Amino acid sequence: MPLVPSYIKNLASYKPGLRIDDIKRDKGLDRVIKLASNENSLGPAPLAIAAIESAMQKVNRYPDAFGMALRTKLAKKFDVKIENVIIGAGSEGIISNILRTFLLGDDEIVAAADSFIGFRVLANATGRSIHWVPMKNHRIDLGDIAEKINDYTKIIYIANPDNPMGTYITKEEFDKFYAHVPERVLVILDEAYFEFATNIKEYPDSMKYRYDNVITLRTFSKAYGLAGLRIGYGFSHETLISNLLKVKVPFEPSYFAQVAGCAALDDNEFMEKTIELNKNEMSKIESSIDELGVTRIPSATNFVTTFWESEEKAKSIAEKLLDEGIIVRQLNAFGWPEYIRISIGLEHENDQFIQTLASII
Ligand SMILES: Cc1ncc(COP(=O)(O)O)c(C=O)c1O
Known part of the structure; x- marks a missing residue:
């Protein structure tokens, strides 16, 4: 009997979104925006x-x-x-x-x-x-x-x-x-x-x-x-x-x-702020994405998923954003290699994302 069961040996482990400190170090950047793990950019309640x-x-x-x-x-x-x-x-x-x-x-x-x-x-x-x-x-x-x-x-x-x-x-x-x-x-x-x-x-x-x-x-x-x-x-x-x-x-x-x-x-104020920010920023990001002619999937969450013509294209867009200090999530590990998921961040983070994406495109 093998020590490690075959279904564990063959298991693909969880691939989390990239971490801000790792990207700062790897890319020599002072400022990194993370829009990759659907967290709350306002901080904790x-x-x-x-x-x-x-x-x-x-x-x-x-x-x-x-x-x-x-x-x-x-x-x-x-x-x-x-x-x-x-x-x-x-x-x-x-x-x-x-x-x-x-x-x-x-x-x-x-x-x-x-x-x-x-x-x-x-x-x-x-x-x-x-x-x-x-x-x-x-x-x-x-x-x-x-x-x-x-x-x-x-x-x-x-x-x-x-x-x-x-x-x-x-x-x-x-x-x-x-x-x-x-x-x-x-x-x-x-x-x-x-x-x-x-x-x-x-x-x-x-x-x-x-x-x-x-x-x-x-x-x-x-x-x-x-x-x-x-x-x-x-x-x-x-x-x-x-x-x-x-x-x-x-x-x-x-x-x-x-x-x-x-x-x-008990933090109703924080919850209201979170929902309000998400609503406003989601509609801003959605219309900016539409203006850029990028295909997106309507979202009921705090992230928006976009579709690109090929895996290579999605990879290159995500990499170029990363070079500019913006972490998004290409969805290859999820099984959607032509897709990129963007979490809704703070107002200035989303603006930076849109501007950078526009210049890349
Ligand atoms: C659908 C879904 N369920 C669960 C989780 C994980 O939540 P938790 O941090 O509570 O484990 C996530 C996180 O991305 C998620 O997207």
């Missing part, structure tokens, strides 16, 4: 920073293993019981926990192909059989996903809105799909970008219709600006949550992550 500062003297103690304070607050905010709430080291931490908790024997997974790369890595690491269902018109095809359900299907993963395409599935599409899902199948609805999508009438806020076999995942990494802390949360039936709590890494998320999450939930 100020109330979260204050909470971390006052929590510093307590990090000699282990955090609450059951995250009661944050789970209680989330339960109250979203009008569910604490038994319906899970927290984890980012939504990816919860996804990893779900896969470890519920997959058994010949269980299989169904998910959209070339959707969120973090899920792909975690799913492939399980060594299970996975049906990757191609997207249609840059959208997750729930009809085809429903058709792939078989006797072995245990988990279906849907990112809504999707990353990296920024498209969303509608309430009507979800309802139609859900009618085909057997009760024994767990549906993971990853709503990492839901704060940016809630203004869309057809977007299904999954908290509004709870099903016993659906788990909704959300995160503090995007709109709340806490990506570096690793804190995410989820809602589901109490039986699923109680089993997830048995399997979770005992002291995750960290103490800072838990106190920052609690404080961030």
Whole structure:
């Protein structure tokens, strides 16, 4: 028996966006703009920073293993019981926990192909059989996903809105799909970008219709600006949550992550500022991209994905932007080599991006 299972040996590891400090060093630049990982360029929610500062003297103690304070607050905010709430080291931490908790024997997974790369890595690491269902018109095809359900299907993963395409599935599409899902199948609805999508009438806020076999995942990494802390949360039936709590890494998320999450939930001012900035800057970037004659996919998130005539062209555009100190994401690792994803940054960062892109083109 080999020491390393073949599905781990052959696993393509997660490829994160480039880091600002690495690019400054490599390119000898003083100023680098990162528009590559859909983070919040406004910084962390100020109330979260204050909470971390006052929590510093307590990090000699282990955090609450059951995250009661944050789970209680989330339960109250979203009008569910604490038994319906899970927290984890980012939504990816919860996804990893779900896969470890519920997959058994010949269980299989169904998910959209070339959707969120973090899920792909975690799913492939399980060594299970996975049906990757191609997207249609840059959208997750729930009809085809429903058709792939078989006797072995245990988990279906849907990112809504999707990353990296920024498209969303509608309430009507979800309802139609859900009618085909057997009760024994767990549906993971990853709503990492839901704060940016809630203004869309057809977007299904999954908290509004709870099903016993659906788990909704959300995160503090995007709109709340806490990506570096690793804190995410989820809602589901109490039986699923109680089993997830048995399997979770005992002291995750960290103490800072838990106190920052609690404080961030109160920071309505920061949230409003974030949503407002994203709305205004998204429409500015979209019209500038259109004026440049570049094809883009309509987005319900805090990023916009563009399409180029070839992989070489996309690579060269991303490299030229990088030479000018602007990090964007060519989507080859996601399975979309002719595409470049641009996260919405601050006003002056987006202006710089548009100007630089225009001069490159
Ligand atoms: C669809 C989706 N889900 C989850 C995540 C990861 O979130 P977290 O930082 O909470 O693990 C991302 C991050 O890019 C994402 O795009």
